C-alpha cells in the first residue's frame with residue numbers, strides 16, 4: 051500500500067510538471083485532478099522528495115498493464131480449454147456479468163438506470179427561485195409532493211411553497227444542479243430500495259415511522275424521518291425583533 | 301419484531317429518540333443561504349464532552365472564517381461558521397475522532 055502511494059505521488063508530480071511547462075492555459079478537464087494533486091503534495095510533501103529517484107525505475111514496471119482480450123476470456127468461461135490468462139478479480143467479475151447478461155437479456159440484476167427529469171429552474175424576483183416542474187417530478191418518483199417538499203426545504207435550510215400555477219417557489223437563489231443533487235439524495239433515501247436498488251418501492255407511514263417497501267425484492271426497512279433541525283438566524287435581526295415586540299404587545 | 305431492519309439499525313434508533321429532541325451521537329452539518337451568495341454552516345450534535353470553544357477557535361483559524369457557538373433549547377450548543385465549510389468540518393471531526401463516518405450527516409446540495 052505504501053509503495054502504491056509512493057508510485058501515485060511520483061506520477062502525479064510528473065503530470066504537474068507538464069502543466070507548469072504548458073503555462074497557465076492548462077486544459078480545463080484536469081482542473082479537479084490538479085486540486086487533488088495539490089492536496090497530496092501538502093500531506094506528503096516531505097516523503098515524496100526522498101522517494102523520487104526510486105519511483106522512476108518502478109514506474110516502468112507499473113506501466114505494463116496486462117491486456118485482456120474479451121473475446122478469448124468470454125470463450126474460456128464456457129469452454130475451459132485453450133489459452134487462459136491470469137484474470138484479476140475485477141476482470142473475472144465483468145466477464146461473468148457479461149455472460150449473465152448475454153444469456154438472460156431481461157435479467158433483473160442488470161442495473162436499470164432510474165431516469166428522472168431535470169428540474170426546471172428560473173429566478174423569481176431577486177431573492178426567490180421558481181421550480182416549475184416540481185410536481186411532475188414528484189409524480190415521476192411516485193411520492194407525495196408534501197413529503198418531497200419537506201425534504202427539499204429541510205436540506206436546503208430554507209422556506210418555500212407551491213403557488214397557484216403549481217410552481218414551487220423557494221426562498222433563496224438556487225441553481226438547477228443544486229436541486230438536482232438534493233433530489234438525488236431524496237431518491238437514494240426514499241425511492242430506491244436499500245437492498246436491491248430498485249425504484250419499484252412504496253413509502254408507507256406506520257405509527258410514527260416511515261417504511262420503504264420494495265415491490266421487487268420484498269424488503270422493508272425504515273427510513274429517516276425528515277427533520278430540519280437547527281436553523282440559524284439569517285435575515286434581518288431588527289425586523290425579527292420588531293415582529294416579536296409587536297406580537298408581545300398585543 | 302420482524303427482521304426488516306437489518307440494513308439501517310442506527311436510523312431506527314435515531315427516530316425513536318426524536319421525541320426527546322436531542323439525538324445523541326448523530327452530528328448534522330447543514331448549510332443555509334444568507335444574503336447574496338453568502339452562506340452559513342451549522343454543526344449540530346457534537347457531544348457535550350467536547351470543548352466547543354476550542355473546536356470553533358481551531359476551525360476559525362484553520363479555514364479563515366468567522367464562527368460562534370449558539371445555545372439552542374432543543375439542540376444544545378450549535379456551532380455556526382461563515383461560508384460553506386461543510387466538507388472541511390466533516391473531515392476535521394472525523395479525523396480527530398469526534399464523530400465517525402456513519403453518524404455524521406452532511407445536508408444541503
Ligand SMILES: [Zn+2]
Pocket residue numbers: 243244245246247248264265266267268269
Ligand atoms: Zn428491493
